[in-house]
Amino acid sequence: xxxxxxxxxxxxxxxxxxxxxxxxxxxxxxxxxxxxxxxxxxxxxxxxxxxxxxxxxxxxxxxxxxxxxxxxxxxxxxxxxxxxxxxxxxxxxxxxxxxxxxxxxxxxxxxxxxxxxxxxxxxxxxxxxxxxxxxxxxxxxxxxxxxxxxxxxxxxxxxxxxxxxxxxxxxxxxxxxxxxxxxxxxxxxxxxxxxxxxxxxxxxxxxxxxxxxxxxxxxxxxxxxxxxxxxxxxxxxxxxxxxxxxxxxxxxxxxxxxxxxxxxxxxxxxxxxxxxxxxxxxxxxxxxxxxxxxxxxxxxxxxxxxx
Numbered sequence: 001x002x003x004x005x006x007x008x009x010x011x012x013x014x015x016x017x018x019x020x021x022x023x024x025x026x027x028x029x030x031x032x033x034x035x036x037x038x039x040x041x042x043x044x045x046x047x048x049x050x051x052x053x054x055x056x057x058x059x060x061x062x063x064x065x066x067x068x069x070x071x072x073x074x075x076x077x078x079x080x081x082x083x084x085x086x087x088x089x090x091x092x093x094x095x096x097x098x099x100x101x102x103x104x105x106x107x108x109x110x111x112x113x114x115x116x117x118x119x120x121x122x123x124x125x126x127x128x129x130x131x132x133x134x135x136x137x138x139x140x141x142x143x144x145x146x147x148x149x150x151x152x153x154x155x156x157x158x159x160x161x162x163x164x165x166x167x168x169x170x171x172x173x174x175x176x177x178x179x180x181x182x183x184x185x186x187x188x189x190x191x192x193x194x195x196x197x198x199x200x201x202x203x204x205x206x207x208x209x210x211x212x213x214x215x216x217x218x219x220x221x222x223x224x225x226x227x228x229x230x231x232x233x234x235x236x237x238x239x240x241x242x243x244x245x246x247x248x249x250x251x252x253x254x255x256x257x258x259x260x261x262x263x264x265x266x267x268x269x270x271x272x273x274x275x276x277x278x279x280x281x282x283x284x285x286x287x288x289x290x291x292x293x294x295x296x297x298x299x300x301x302x303x304x305x306x307x
């Protein structure tokens with residue numbers, strides 16, 4: 001049984017990844033800042049502030065580390081770039097230092113973002129595309145990726161970087177597009193939003209968690225590299241229309257979405273639309289997105305509408 005330490009275990013992706021790891025017979029240590037024990041007695045809990053340090057005992061006999069923790073609010077990172085970059089890099093550095101000092105050389109998996117590709121001009125983007133972060137959050141991810149490469153080179157610590165595209169599903173933060181729309185539609189029949197022209201490669205959170213499991217099971221030949229993780233490309237207008245259809249059906253009344261009524265994100269910090277190539281993840285990790293958008297949205301709506 002492989003023993004895995006998960007940082008940010010109580011976060012959005014962590015709440016999907018940890019149960020899946022347990023289901024797949026991994027022994028999980030959940031590292032969180034709070035006292036909550038979300039996953040029952042099948043998981044070992046360690047409370048720590050990653051921006052300060054990782055307790056050495058947390059890594060005892062650990063075979064792998066999944067680093068999910070981080071500040072993800074893009075707008076907040078623009079308003080206070082120092083806080084975002086320093087916080088995210090401190091957590092990454094402390095995780096890697098704890099791994100180095102443990103002497104175990106466990107596999108380290110880092111959750112990054114496709115936003116590192118920024119204003120790419122390519123329609124299809126694979127992992128060979130030159131990163132060009134366009135906001136502090138993406139820059140913090142890119143810098144963290146570099147730290148993983150450095151620790152692999154200097155200290156022989158194997159790593160895998162997963163660049164997730166737009167992950168959605170239960171437990172998604174309130175301010176994110178899909179969860180925000182669902183909760184607004186639950187209250188009002190007319191929902192106003194910004195531009196819906198942007199396209200994203202949406203991936204359901206269970207599929208994202210599956211990518212983590214498959215990375216943990218990957219052969220050594222798949223280590224020390226980067227993988228894109230995303231689903232099919234959809235315009236926000238398509239996603240909004242699908243949510244509105246499902247919410248109208250459940251509410252028994254027509255729900256409308258009015259676009260461009262609110263200012264959208266400035267173009268200088270909006271990633272250009274592209275199709276995220278996941279061929280490398282399919283060939284090396286045997287991973288592909290399985291959940292259709294309509295199904296994933298139904299599960300997400302179920303979660304946000306539960307009493």
